[in-house]
Amino acid sequence: MHYVYLLQSQTHPNQRYIGLTSDLKSRLQKHNEGGSPHTSQYRPWSLQTYVAFQTRPQAAAFESYLKSASGRAFANKRLWP
Template sequence: MKYVVYIIYSEQLDGYYVGQTYDLDDRLKRHNSGRSGYTKKGIPWKLVKTILCNSRPEAVKLEKKIKNRGIKRFLEDINIGM
């Protein structure tokens, strides 16, 4: 099963969130409906970046790498900084 690591951005919070999922459309709907605890204060969230992974362990590893680097710095490294 393919997994996606995604980064979303909230103008309201001026902040980013990184996560991983196998159903990106559903996950984004959950973030923007307020059903996701951490992200409900930042609605609306905009999708900034997706990275396709071959497995959940690969996606979890990449998500952790991005969090450790810092989402903003990671995006700057790949020239997507906002």
């Protein structure tokens, strides 16, 4: 399975991150250990939601959508708490 996941910083709640992985648990751990330069300064992160896909192209298309203007509006309304 491939996962599109949404993270929110616990120390900076306005900081959010959308990513794609096939191993959700280890990817979240890597974000919280500072292994990703895009998220290291806003640690720790909490997983807000994720969506599973059978194929990577499906997941990548959804990730791209969520990073678009209309996708951000959708995520803000439906996926973030």
